[in-house]
Amino acid sequence: MRKLIIYCLGIVLFFGSCEDKKKASQTETEIENEIKTEGEKKIESKKEETQNFPEITNENAVSFLTEYGEKNPETKVLITTRFGDIEIELYKDTPLHRANFIYLVKQHYFDETFFHRVVPNFIIQAGNSDLTSTQKKRAELGKEYLLPAEIIPGRVHEYGTVSGAKEYRENPDNRTAPYEFFIFLGPKSSTTHLNGKYTIFGKVTKGMDVVEEISKVKADDGDWPLNNIYISAKVIE
Template identity: 70%
Template sequence: MKKKFIVYSVYLAISCVIFISCEDKKKTTETVVETKIEKKVEVEDEDEDEDETKVEKDKKTDYPKITNENVVEFLTEYGKINPETKVLITSRFGDIVIELYKDTPLHRANFIYLVKQKYFDETFFHRVVPNFIIQGGNSDLVSTPRKRAALGNKYLLPAEIIPGRIHQYGTVSGAKEYRENPDHRTAPYEFFIFHGPRSSTSHLNGKYTIFGNVIQGMDVVEKISNVKADDGDWPLENIYISAKVIE
């Protein structure tokens, strides 16, 4: 029998939304974001399953949810039939074109997959640090964890750290879900663009997979990095993004 619950004005802690955080020297703890719900919400037991079904149906896919058990096999096969390497990220500040590296095949395939599944649409550049990084792929919208649940919210990408490849102006890397991560596995849904001096990369190099670089739009990256943000580096005004494969 379906159970129904009525929830009145509450603060819903979406802990899964912002545990993913690229390390920088200013931060020593994870950041948790709370979403304030001001209206009465009616939730049913089957809502989540219905939302996931709708997402998958709308995107016209028959793909399984990605897990740690099938991630390598799935992305290896997906990458073979989806060889694209260029993605356009659009924001109100302008466009950013990213070229993905072929020698990080799992990260490339994962990024292309998420773009084609429209995951990044209506997410934000949710963390901005001047002279360091801008980080995208998250939001405080309910739609983001629902998308993750539909695509697979319990997998990490094996590290693909290339010896000698270092973070430099314009590199694109995968964020990590937690600091106690000796295998340096990547959280699949967030990425960051480095735009600082090389002297700021000693704690990044060899610990985060660099899987692409910006080939157009670093002026846009700089604009975004300098917007006003709160103490957690979250912009005071949301910076929505969308993404599409261009080549």
């Protein structure tokens, strides 16, 4: 009888051990699958951001950005600087500018560009640099195109609005230079030459203290900061 009890106990322990090992194996497999899935998502996301797109020209800009905007509906971007972060919300009623900005962010265009123009109590402007890499990016993405103006009646430059920089040469239609944007700080009294002539396509929702600090850095006679203010950008929503 004692041997029978020991024998039965051994069987129970054996199968219990097998069950524990099975559960442990299942748990390890589930964790591995989760890690693999997460990795695949990141790889797929990276592929989406770096996939080959056609060079943007004045001829295809509207059709390309319209289609891109439909597939990429995000409206919130985080700009990172050594002074801190700036969160920007893009307006849906300026669809070409919104799509263009999201496209440039996802293509990593803004990374390692600068806030290259700072005017206290007026604006800070970003999207350019004196690095050859910036000109190379522009050549690859589309060197010549401009964005059609999307000027909304009644919308004016206010504290924290984000607007597209404008190409002055032969530009009676107020088309936007696609790679540069500026954040407005100045009083409304200084907006006479801006309102109705520059497309306002977003606003700063967080980080105006950072914008203020950047606007006060020392700059040369051309408003270019004496020490480069690098930026990077990513889509957050």
